[in-house]
Amino acid sequence: MQDAASIRTWLTYDHTRLDKLFSQLLDAVEGADDPTISTVWSEFETGLLAHFDAEESHLFPLLAGDYPREVEAAQRQHAQIRALVAELGVRADLHTIRLDIAEELIRQLQKHAEFEDSTVYTWAEAALSAPEQKSMLERFKKPARTPLPGATKKR
Secondary structure: OOOOOOHHHHHHHHHHHHHHHHHHHHHHHHOOOHHHHHHHHHHHHHHHHHHHHHHHHHHHHHHHOOOHHHHHHHHHHHHHHHHHHHHHHHHHHHOOOOHHHHHHHHHHHHHHHHHHHHOHHHHHHHHOOHHHHHHHHHHHOOOOOOOOOOOOOOO
């Protein structure tokens, strides 16, 4: 997906891409494929954090004035998900990923994606003209990654 038509389209696509990566990770864990676990985990973690950074840097400030409670809720969800990602990152390095923690991360990611799609993405599309969306999408494609405290290093 190179030329997304809207913010919602691009971010929803990114949710789907991250879901697929996480499924690949679980398959690798189930097959005890350590090299694949490391590779897929690194791509998933980097992609998820970049996605969060893009939302927090570009989208949330745009909406915070009109929807402060919802933006705060999204930021809290990001913090909870980051904590699980940090724990799973350490476990990925140690080759001790626990299925219950992975399943909790999946639940939180799905719940968060549904929340964002029904609120944040809808409002962003309404607030921005097509040229503004295009400009923001370009910034989304080049976000700075904020490392997690104690997070895994790039492999």
